[in-house]
Amino acid sequence: MNLIDIKGVTHAYRTPSGPLPVLDNLEIGVPEGTFAAVVGPSGCGKSTLTRLIAGLMTPDRGEVWLHGERVRSPRKTVGMAFQNPVLLEWRTILDNVLLPLEIVAPRMPRAQRVTRAEELLALVGLSGFEGKKPSELSGGMRQRASLCRAIVHKPEVLIMDEPFGALDNFTREDLWQTMRDLRAKEPFTCVLITHDLRESVFLGDQVIVLSGRPARTQRVLRVDLPADRTIDVLYTPAAVEMLHTLRDEIRIAQGRAGGAH
């Protein structure tokens, strides 16, 4: 069963110079417990898609369904992580991670909330940093803390918009492996927006390629790689072939098919 269903979604923004069509009859299905990576040319409408799933806006046409319910307003059951972790500087790392629980589960005893947050911080390798302020941590560590904050309340869906975009390559690969470990311990359904094709193949169960604006579903690629994949998997013939296919699809989406490689 699909946890997320995007059916025939079409949307245009109203701008001073007239309507700007961004999504065109978009079709996406994400089965429960799986990871969908969304790639596409810059400005094609990927962030708009995340706002629709979170219920922060409704489309002109078409339907967004989450767990069998039509999405028409903001959902508490969606966790979000962005490129800039936006942790609150006046709160410790632990208190930042606790924030969603204070909002979503105010009656849960504090000790129980703290245990939950500490377990997650340990899972991502941040044991011992609970009492630090965000500015005392590296960019990669802050993003780890922000991931914990995004899933501490066990959201139905985790939406990540370019979460690792600002990190250097090695830190990014570390974070991919952290995501893999988190998923193994805490299954969740995830939509990941990324510009990094290797990231989409490493993390995705499917990679959805959007066309240039207005975005259509141009191609859906199933990623049949082992769930306990390591970075080495990206150098296997199967993964290399997928990366070539995706590269070609992006060229088509950019309107550059047949152009220089």
Ligand SMILES: Nc1ncnc2c1ncn2[C@@H]1O[C@H](COP(=O)(O)OP(=O)(O)OP(=O)(O)O)[C@@H](O)[C@H]1O
């Ligand atoms: N609230 C808005 N009002 C008007 N236009 C908007 C609004 N939000 C986004 N747009 C425009 O809609 C288009 C799609 O934006 P969106 O942020 O969804 O694209 P994106 O694929 O996430 O971009 P990028 O890859 O650069 O992050 C862009 O041209 C953007 O300028």
